[in-house]
Amino acid sequence: MPKVTIDGEALDVDDGLTIIRAAEQAGIEIPHYCWHPGLTIAGNCRMCLVEVEKVPKLQIACNTRVAEGMVVHTRNERVKTAQGSVLEFLLLNHPIDCPICDQAGECKLQDYYMDYDRKPSRFPVEEKVRKRKVVDLGPRVVLDQERCILCLRCTRFVDEVSKTHELGVFERGDRAFIDLAPGRRLTNPYSENVVDICPVGALTSKDFRFQARVWYLERTPSVCTFCANGCNIEVFHRQGRIYRFRPRYNPEVNDYWMCDFGRAGYKRIQGEGRLREPQRRETDEMRDVGWDAALEHVVSRLGEIRGAHGSSAIAGVVSAGATNEEAFLFRRLMVEALGSEIGGHAWSPPDAYADDFLIRADKNPNRRGLEALGISSDGAAVDTILRRATAGDVKALLVFGADLVGELGREKTEAALESVELLVVFDLKATETVLYADVLLPIASFAETDGTVTNERGRVQRLFQAFPPAGAAREGWDVVGELLHRSGGGARPRAAADVFAAIGGDTPAFSGMDYEGLADQGAPLAG
Numbered sequence: 001m002p003k004v005t006i007d008g009e010a011l012d013v014d015d016g017l018t019i020i021r022a023a024e025q026a027g028i029e030i031p032h033y034c035w036h037p038g039l040t041i042a043g044n045c046r047m048c049l050v051e052v053e054k055v056p057k058l059q060i061a062c063n064t065r066v067a068e069g070m071v072v073h074t075r076n077e078r079v080k081t082a083q084g085s086v087l088e089f090l091l092l093n094h095p096i097d098c099p100i101c102d103q104a105g106e107c108k109l110q111d112y113y114m115d116y117d118r119k120p121s122r123f124p125v126e127e128k129v130r131k132r133k134v135v136d137l138g139p140r141v142v143l144d145q146e147r148c149i150l151c152l153r154c155t156r157f158v159d160e161v162s163k164t165h166e167l168g169v170f171e172r173g174d175r176a177f178i179d180l181a182p183g184r185r186l187t188n189p190y191s192e193n194v195v196d197i198c199p200v201g202a203l204t205s206k207d208f209r210f211q212a213r214v215w216y217l218e219r220t221p222s223v224c225t226f227c228a229n230g231c232n233i234e235v236f237h238r239q240g241r242i243y244r245f246r247p248r249y250n251p252e253v254n255d256y257w258m259c260d261f262g263r264a265g266y267k268r269i270q271g272e273g274r275l276r277e278p279q280r281r282e283t284d285e286m287r288d289v290g291w292d293a294a295l296e297h298v299v300s301r302l303g304e305i306r307g308a309h310g311s312s313a314i315a316g317v318v319s320a321g322a323t324n325e326e327a328f329l330f331r332r333l334m335v336e337a338l339g340s341e342i343g344g345h346a347w348s349p350p351d352a353y354a355d356d357f358l359i360r361a362d363k364n365p366n367r368r369g370l371e372a373l374g375i376s377s378d379g380a381a382v383d384t385i386l387r388r389a390t391a392g393d394v395k396a397l398l399v400f401g402a403d404l405v406g407e408l409g410r411e412k413t414e415a416a417l418e419s420v421e422l423l424v425v426f427d428l429k430a431t432e433t434v435l436y437a438d439v440l441l442p443i444a445s446f447a448e449t450d451g452t453v454t455n456e457r458g459r460v461q462r463l464f465q466a467f468p469p470a471g472a473a474r475e476g477w478d479v480v481g482e483l484l485h486r487s488g489g490g491a492r493p494r495a496a497a498d499v500f501a502a503i504g505g506d507t508p509a510f511s512g513m514d515y516e517g518l519a520d521q522g523a524p525l526a527g
Contacts (some may be wrong), residue, residue: 002069002070003069020061030048033045052071088121094128094146095144107199140205161190220465226365227362230365231257294441301396302314306338314397315385315389318330320364320377323477325477328503369454373507389419394416401427462522497516
């Protein structure tokens, strides 16, 4: 390991590391625009110039490797003068758009100007080079060519990551600009990643554009639950409303990226159709009732049906979209407390898109979790439950998070749902299955709950509650935990962490896992 000195701090660093990476590990910021850890090195912005002793010229930190005995200065006057000059050059033709630019608050031009320059422009505004504004690149991305500093992150992304090659650089000198390749549109499934990596306001999201200033938004780490890959994300939200998802770095899952479908998923878990109040069917109409009345009614009716027909007359179906905590407690409720049958429901559209990068054909975020918990998700158990219900052998059916009607079809499910005496549905939004419910229990979205999910490769990852559930809805583990308690299944759990600890003590695949230790990048299932 070479020993290097950066700004007077002696460091032992890995051989072959670049100066910018070595400084990053030591907590020393070296400003940069074109360099991105997930892309090849371009070295064209020159903002990362540093002084290396015994080397006559300043060197770019992004493409200079450390060597034994190297002494680097990142903050002396020579470096500061160079950084200020680079900033002045980059801002020479930049428009005065800051008050209306969506990048304000997370713009490296703004940040670095305040940190490294703070000098008035010597170039007349009227002489700035004019380029095209609001260039429509595709269904999700808009380009402002005037704001672009030609860092080329976007062109490298479409060449190296998505490998779709829609963007290129045209013309030369101060007339150069980013644009679409002839006859192309930016329509690849990962197109909005170019917005994430743009360090200025040149590339903006049509979806997020003019929706909120970023300094008003809070961010919470989470996991995308729209396919089995489980990309790590950040949830940007304010006052119970989600404004966007962005990828969060995890080298074991999604690196720095996420797909556009998952990114737009926040719309699917809020807004129209959201269930907010527990309801009970009374004379063919669903009426709002309090949680205590709803849960007491469920426990009472289950007791009556169990007493009259036995435990085999009760069955449950849990979705592979449920968290590990929700599925574990639901299994305990059905199998241990009620002595009944349970089936796991995992469904994906038959034409589900997939690729060899991040998008999986399996759209169930926790199929592996259900399997590790001993809940079969191959569909056979659910088919058996539906046949028994149609035959009149199942009198009470509890459905957690699964739209059986919408996903399996009315022909296969309607007779079963109409035959049962009690249908209890736990769900987030109004689905076709909800229409058949006798009791409706509204539960939280993945952004509103704590817990864990297990991706297709067996990595257990944390969900963090960004804000409380909408209306009177409650976290799923909390609702099932209270039903379990009221059914004689022991003390009611107080936190998702307590449920996860119980999972570890009960299920070998989860043994030895530290709930808090999963917070950053998760951990693989045991064995």
